[in-house]
Amino acid sequence: MEKILMSGDEAIARGAWEAGVCVASAYPGTPSTEILENMAQYKDDLYCSWSNNEKTATEIAFGASLGGVRAMVSMKHVGMNVAADPIFTAAYTGVNGGLVIVSADDPGCYSSQNEQDNRLYALHARLGMLEPSDSQECLEYTKAAFELSEKFDLPMMIRVTTRVCHSKSVVQTGQRNEIKPLPYVSNPEKYAMLPANARVRHVQVEKNLEALKDYAETCALNKTIYNEGDIGIICSGICYMHAREAFGDSASYLKLAVTHPLPDKLIKAFCSKVKTVYIIEEGEPYLENAIKALGIECSGKNRLGPQGELDAQRIRAAFGLGEPPEIYPQPAQAPARPPVLCAGCPHRGFYFAMQKHKDSIVAIGDIGCYSLGVSAPFFGFEACICMGSGFSIPIGLSIALKRQGDKRKVIGILGDSTFYHSGFNSLVDAVHQMADVCLVILDNSITAMTGHQVNSGVERDLMGREVPVIPLEGMVMSAGLDKDRVRIVDPIDQQAMNAAIEAAVSTQGTFVIISRRPCALLKEEIRLRAGRHCELDRELCRGCKACTKTACPSLAFEGKKAYIADAANCTGCGLCLQMCRFGAIKTVGG
């Protein structure tokens, strides 16, 4: 086979396909998104679809495994918190067809709200776990995970990190192994986890883990590399690459592939052959605590700490391996380039309108493109922790504020995808508890932040099938809100958006605004507006800067006049021209 470059995510998808996977599900989340995206190329051989959240995605994969086919679910690290409920019990039931759960962690928080180390989930939920360190291993370990899942009757977790998911390295691919489905046989003692059955299964899952541990002691996936010198390094995943880069051939390595359950005898044997044992791992001292519990003296976390991503330089500095390379002095400060709402982004219209009501509201956000509204110049919300919480935090906050006589209205903000994810549950709570809040769905008709994955509001699915659209307004109305408490508004239309926010603020009880306009980067939108953009007449411009307050990346100000700095990206959405009292801006073309 030809050697090709693949990202870790692509290689996991390829490995699953080669392993004969039949069902793949996921909810998008960086850095895991491209795993399911890449499954779509194999849609003739398997079923793959985006789910509304990680819990349903896991349960769909579990159902497929129960039915006797190989199934995989992938998610980002925080997604595993959402999926934890089915995952903890899926270990008890075990599998029929192989079941693989991919957790993509994000040390360094490149695009996440925390740095949680999901290796602890494998220990806690009683899963088998494999940690690949490059794309070739992503492919091979994924294939192995399906085999091990079936052999030891355990869901297997593949734990990767951003640097593995989004790095490309050379991969040798293979062919698909078409697996005959295993028969589905009714077996409630194994699969119906009522207390009487669960107690028995808990005993069994521990036995299954013991058997996997025995296997891990001698399996070829764990690798030992002996070199001259006293130092022995134990590591897994990408940390092996960083450690190898930093220590080179001056240390010996135990590179663990199976990191739950850990092969105690193998670890002890390795440690007996070296004088000093270093554990090099990102995040929590997962390996280090386990190895110390074996009575082995070792260290690493005391030098590396639990925060951030490791690299070779950080390891060299921590272990005193030579001087850092000399670097050029910075001759000038580079201005910051934070990610911003794109030109033509519908969210800008909402945040701009909301600013006018600043004194009478307190706003709570959620996870998505609209999270970017938190910073200058909109300062659009004040708290944001996880998906769906944008609609439930306001319920508690509004009660707390009322208790201290704060009359401001609490506004909750989330997107269409997060509403489908879990925001609907929060809306039902709000309505049922008669919460005095305004809940806003910023509906841009796609899961945008992760790169335009389709959701339940889109008429096509990942496999290209025509599928029913689940209308947001139908869901909102089904919660029992009166029509006069729900507004659907184009956020670029400032008059309408201002009126909607005013109505929400002045109405006692739950009020919903659906701020609806498709993402400006959607291909259909780009086609529809082809050639349309704004023009600014510098003669008419009085330099009042009202337009620049929209913080559109296509607008700039120089020489006491505004100008369209980037006509190629301007969508002609028309938000800025509503600000101009002198008629200097107009939309042309398209």
Next chain:
Amino acid sequence: MTNILLTGVGGQGTILTTKILSAALVKLGYDVKMSEIHGMSQRGGTVNTQLRYGEKVYAPNISQGEADLIVAFEKVEALRALPYLKKGGTIVMDDREIYSMPVLIGAQEYPHNAVELLKETADSVIVIPASRIAEELGNIKVQNICLLGALAGTLGLNGVDWNALIAENVPAKTVSLNQEAFKRGRESALSV
């Protein structure tokens, strides 16, 4: 081992450029690893990709002071990436200016003299007017392939069918345009 850092602004095509470059290096028989951290990059932020090639590559990413070559698609991004340049390394850069939000709203100054500052500081700075060449060719989007040409010229990467690789990786309608951009970029680098 050769370390390259490519840096630009979301939407400039740094990732595609790195993809074609790494495919070429695989064809030349090198072990190659590239690292691209993305997620919010479509939203106008800085995009960095790192590429390492040699006989055997372990870590996919590079640390400060380790890049043999920095390829910058935008002036300020060259400045920002400077700490990654190895002493004696080379910067290949476009002198295009793209203003970030703090600059647009007047909160921060754009250092228009960044090229001069970099030339005073680093030992080797090659300026390729890639966006001007792309505009001359009629499409600003081929700036990235023009810079790829400059990069291929600077590194002396011969024995690769670049035109075929470009054809495999760009939209069918823009193949010849991109091939022309590559040629112009390469000539531009070789004439420095």
